[in-house]
């Protein structure tokens with residue numbers, strides 16, 4: 001599980017610098033689909049960047065399976081990042097590589113090569129997202145929803161424990177959004193991977209999340225089961 005404890009982040013050193021995150025405490029249980037919802041400026045991106053350690057928190061802890069990760073560097077940072085896969089609004093696929101090569105990319109990055117077993121695994125993952133027949137296509141030949149499915153397959157190539165989805169459906173039309181959300185839910189059921197959904201959209205949270213935290217001005221103002229939190233007027 002991920003326990004975020006009293007996380008605070010200010011950009012810059014000024015005494016009175018505004019807090020992008022202000023004493024955020026959250027628990028994300030293993031196997032959960034957890035939503036983190038907030039309006040623009042609430043601190044969602046900052047929280048994502050702190051969880052994957054693109055930013056270091058100003059204070060507080062991020063404890064993953066009992067270990068505070070905020071000080072990790074070098075190889076332990078790289079292996080931590082493989083445990084927490086990312087999916088972005090803009091998909092982030094390599095445009096000059098085929099779909100299959102994109103899904104194989106994490107193997108290349110981790111080991112410097114792609115073995116036949118890796119390629120087999122990548123094709124299985126493409127099967128899982130329903131795009132095996134697109135293995136030889138390039139990202140530009142796919143729809144946005146299909147590109148995001150490739151990104152999901154790529155995220156799963158590292159066998160992550162967590163998938164961090166940063167506005168993953170914000171660039172998609174409603175039909176593709178539903179496909180992606182259903183896919184994430186199926187993968188969560190099938191593999192037990194914990195899914196963290198960062199979004200400004202209540203609809204997204206209502207569709208797939210079990211639990212939710214509401215972020216406002218860098219603070220968690222509510223958290224609990226989706227039914228409880230959204231039942232409060």
Ligand code: ADP
Nearest residue numbers: 011019020038039040041042043044045046047
């Ligand atoms: P969200 O993703 O919810 O829109 P952000 O995490 O991007 O929120 O922003 C939270 C607050 O932190 C905002 O007030 C924003 O202006 C500020 N902020 C974000 N990134 C930076 C940065 N690199 N430097 C200074 N302030 C920043």
Ligand code: ADP
Nearest residue numbers: 096097098099100101102119123132134135136
């Ligand atoms: P690159 O982008 O590095 O030129 P490709 O993505 O075209 O490489 O191919 C990577 C490897 O996967 C090659 O060995 C290729 O033969 C194999 N490959 C490509 N498409 C398929 C497919 N649809 N099914 C099985 N193997 C494939």
